[in-house]
Amino acid sequence: MSRHFISVEALKRQFPGTEKAVFEDLWFSVEKGEFVCIIGHSGCGKTTVLNILAGLDRPSEGAIIFDGKAVEGPSLDRAVVFQGHALMPWMSVLDNVLFAVQSRWPSWSRAEAIEHARKYIAMVGLAGAEKKRPAQLSGGMKQRVGIARALSIEPKTLLMDEPFSALDALTRGTLQDEVLRLRAATSLTVFMITHDVDEAILLADRIVLMTNGPGARIAEILVNTLPKERTRETLHQQADYYPIRNHLLDFLVRRSKDFAPPPGWDARRPPHVYAGPEKTGPAPAAVIGAATTPAPRSRPFAAAAS
Amino acid sequence: MQLSFRLRAAILSVALLAAFLVAWQLGTMGGGAAQDIDPEYAKLMGQTAVTGKSAMPGPLDVGRILWGHITDPFYYKGPNDQGIGTQLAYSILRVFIGFGLAVVVAVPLGFLIGLSPLFRKALDPFIQVMRPVSPLAWMPLALYTIKDSNISAVFVIFICSIWPMLVNTAFAVASVRKEWLSVAQTLEVGTFRKIFRVILPAAAPTILTGMRISVSIAWLVIVAAEMLVGGTGIGYFVWNEWNNLSIANVINAILFIGVIGMLLDQMLGFLTRLVTYPE
Numbered sequence: 001m002s003r004h005f006i007s008v009e010a011l012k013r014q015f016p017g018t019e020k021a022v023f024e025d026l027w028f029s030v031e032k033g034e035f036v037c038i039i040g041h042s043g044c045g046k047t048t049v050l051n052i053l054a055g056l057d058r059p060s061e062g063a064i065i066f067d068g069k070a071v072e073g074p075s076l077d078r079a080v081v082f083q084g085h086a087l088m089p090w091m092s093v094l095d096n097v098l099f100a101v102q103s104r105w106p107s108w109s110r111a112e113a114i115e116h117a118r119k120y121i122a123m124v125g126l127a128g129a130e131k132k133r134p135a136q137l138s139g140g141m142k143q144r145v146g147i148a149r150a151l152s153i154e155p156k157t158l159l160m161d162e163p164f165s166a167l168d169a170l171t172r173g174t175l176q177d178e179v180l181r182l183r184a185a186t187s188l189t190v191f192m193i194t195h196d197v198d199e200a201i202l203l204a205d206r207i208v209l210m211t212n213g214p215g216a217r218i219a220e221i222l223v224n225t226l227p228k229e230r231t232r233e234t235l236h237q238q239a240d241y242y243p244i245r246n247h248l249l250d251f252l253v254r255r256s257k258d259f260a261p262p263p264g265w266d267a268r269r270p271p272h273v274y275a276g277p278e279k280t281g282p283a284p285a286a287v288i289g290a291a292t293t294p295a296p297r298s299r300p301f302a303a304a305a306s
Numbered sequence: 307m308q309l310s311f312r313l314r315a316a317i318l319s320v321a322l323l324a325a326f327l328v329a330w331q332l333g334t335m336g337g338g339a340a341q342d343i344d345p346e347y348a349k350l351m352g353q354t355a356v357t358g359k360s361a362m363p364g365p366l367d368v369g370r371i372l373w374g375h376i377t378d379p380f381y382y383k384g385p386n387d388q389g390i391g392t393q394l395a396y397s398i399l400r401v402f403i404g405f406g407l408a409v410v411v412a413v414p415l416g417f418l419i420g421l422s423p424l425f426r427k428a429l430d431p432f433i434q435v436m437r438p439v440s441p442l443a444w445m446p447l448a449l450y451t452i453k454d455s456n457i458s459a460v461f462v463i464f465i466c467s468i469w470p471m472l473v474n475t476a477f478a479v480a481s482v483r484k485e486w487l488s489v490a491q492t493l494e495v496g497t498f499r500k501i502f503r504v505i506l507p508a509a510a511p512t513i514l515t516g517m518r519i520s521v522s523i524a525w526l527v528i529v530a531a532e533m534l535v536g537g538t539g540i541g542y543f544v545w546n547e548w549n550n551l552s553i554a555n556v557i558n559a560i561l562f563i564g565v566i567g568m569l570l571d572q573m574l575g576f577l578t579r580l581v582t583y584p585e
Contacts, residue, residue: 056488074492086485090507090583099503103493135584153493 004029005189006053006157010062010268013048021060022048023216025267028208030157035183035190037200039248040210041256046193047083050161053191054080067156076104079155081163085142087134087149094130097121097149104153120152121145124178140171144178151182160192164199173232176202180230197248201241202230206272209251211259218270219259222247225274240275247275327365334364363554371554372561386546388538394562396538400456400531401524401570404463408520412468413513416475417501420509426476433472441466441527445534455535462531467520474516478509510581518574525567540566 007029014021022045030036038046051057053064055074064071066078087096097117105113121130124144134142143163150158164172176199183190183203194200200207207222225240235241265271309317379391419426441462448458482505490500532541540563547555 054488054492056491074494076492076494078492080488080492082485082488084485086483086489088486088489088504088507089585090510090581100493103495103499133584 004065005032005034005067006030006191007065008049008053008062009065011049011052011059011064012061013045013052013057014060018214020214022213023210024061026062026216026218027268028218028221028270030189030191032189033187035192035203035205036208037192037194037204037206038208038210039194039197039200039252040216041212041252042195044210044213044216044256046210047161050080050159050191050193054078054159056080076153077156079150079153079158081143081146081150081158081160083161083163083165085134085139085146087142087145089134092131092133093121093126093137093145094118096134096145097152100149100153117152120148123151123182124148138171139167140175143167143175147175147179147182151186151188155188157189157191160190162193162195165195172196172199177232179203197245197252198235200224200248201226201244202232202235207248208270209248209256211256217259217261217267219251219255220271220273223272223274243275247273331364331366334362361553363557368554368557372558375558375562385537390540390543390559390562393538393540393543394566397528397532397540398566400460400539401463401521401528404460405467405517405521405524407460407464408467408471409517411464412471412516412520413475416472416513417479417505419472419476420479421505426480433469437469437473442530442534445531449535455537459528459531459535459539463524463528466527467524470519470523471513471516474519475509475513478512478516479505482508507581507583511578511583514574514578514581518571518578521570521574522567525563525570529563 008026011026012021012024014024022043026049028036038049040046048057052059053066053071055071055078066075071078088099091099094114094117097120098113101113101117102108105116108116118127118130121127124147126141126144126148129137129141134145137145143166146163164175167175179190180203182188190203192203201224204224207224209219209222210216211219222244224244226235226238226244230238261267375390379389381387381389382392419429444462444465445458448461449455452458452461486504486508487500490504495504528539529541529544532539533545534541536542536545540559544556544559544563547553547559
């Protein structure tokens with residue numbers, strides 16, 4: 001039925017002993033090769049959504065369909081980059097990646113697995129650090145190993161839970177560039193949680209906006225109309241950059257708190273919105289292909305002005 | 307030049323020891339001249355009565371006997387008079403067997419308790435009740451059921467070694483960082499591989515700390531256990547020398563018990579450092 005690569009349907013999660021669900025009636029989808037960020041305040045259940053998608057948590061209601069099958073548990077097809085890198089401190093960099101590679105391909109010889117692991121360590125720019133323990137690495141390098149470990153199993157999708165939030169601004173920048181580069185090279189489907197507006201604009205094709213929890217919903221989905229080839233240096237010079245940024249900030253600061261569904265708002269089809277001038281370019285091909293019905297194009301700024 | 311901290315500490319240690327030995331020597335040395343008493347009576351009573359010398363041996367007496375033990379630790383003059391080396395070897399052997407058996411039982415059981423909240427809840431009351439029981443209280447039961455004093459001593463060591471290891475292993479396994487388990491889960495790692503590659507290395511430092519506590523307790527308990535069962539071992543040696551009223555030998559035994567206990571502790575400390583990982 002579902003033609004989407006990842007389809008989140010009527011998702012609800014209520015923790016035992018709480019009166020209200022963290023979030024409820026979440027519907028959205030991710031297409032193959034797409035980079036989708038989810039943004040919202042802490043407590044809105046972003047991480048829970050990602051955990052359910054990873055198979056580490058179960059929804060109270062609803063389901064996630066991944067590549068045609070319902071998500072029932074963890075899978076090597078969905079690699080996770082954890083917020084706190086989650087490297088095993090008693091293993092060297094190589095062993096950490098090797099652990100993943102050998103889990104994916106248990107029949108491989110050790111030499112084969114090592115070669116494969118080394119390739120991915122080199123890909124994140126850590127060639128030569130294979131023998132080091134995580135404790136000997138900087139925060140940025142640790143997260144690089146985390147990414148290498150996730151990519152080494154050649155997953156169908158990469159799930160990232162605020163992967164750079166614990167890093168300083170400079171390191172975060174270089175790692176974001178790294179992710180852009182890796183993504184261009186692998187055309188992976190990526191689902192990422194962030195609370196950093198600029199990070200979302202730099203990386204995402206679409207940005208899912210969640211209202212505050214408990215009882216969080218998806219208010220709308222912002223289509224990132226910036227050209228695909230982005231760099232941190234020139235990002236702010238793009239025509240659509242400030243409208244998008246303002247739209248996101250406006251949502252996080254003001255609208256996420258007391259979001260009231262506007263007339264015609266349908267939880268099953270959260271509206272796709274475009275920030276910026278009327279003449280914004282066409283929606284990314286992925287989104288057009290994705291929409292079973294044409295996504296309603298609301299223009300919050302135009303609406304706010306009238 | 308300022309002396310290094312370690313050297314200053316060492317000098318202070320030696321000075322304290324010297325002061326203690328001098329005080330000890332002065333305190334136990336006979337003071338007064340031979341009193342005017344019947345020579346036959348004096349012969350009977352020994353120096354204690356004659357010169358006021360204390361029955362407590364001085365450091366020189368103890369040192370002389372210590373030298374004898376060091377130069378001839380394994381002599382055999384019948385079952386009741388064996389070298390202190392032999393006695394210590396018996397005790398160490400008992401501790402190793404009892405402790406080794408406890409490791410075999412406590413570590414897997416600790417894993418089970420740590421991994422299964424159901425078992426943790428179900429076994430908790432037993433552990434809470436059994437743990438504070440003095441291991442020696444088990445001795446009569448052991449003697450009655452096992453009917454062998456040697457094995458009973460080993461059993462007592464086994465029982466007292468089990469608790470710290472069990473509790474530490476269960477705690478360590480239960481508190482393995484959730485994200486490491488999540489990593490294993492998302493990589494679809496099997497149960498056994500997860501236990502040996504993730505949980506065991508993560509929990510190893512705490513498990514080893516439990517073992518270190520266990521071996522120290524085992525060494526404390528073996529002395530008392532051997533006093534009860536008799537026959538061989540350093541505990542028996544202490545009690546035997548008390549019956550001989552050889553306080554110098556008792557003091558020697560205390561010294562040896564302390565040194566061996568320290569070595570056992572340092573051995574486990576070394577192993578703990580081997581499996582400790584920097585975060």
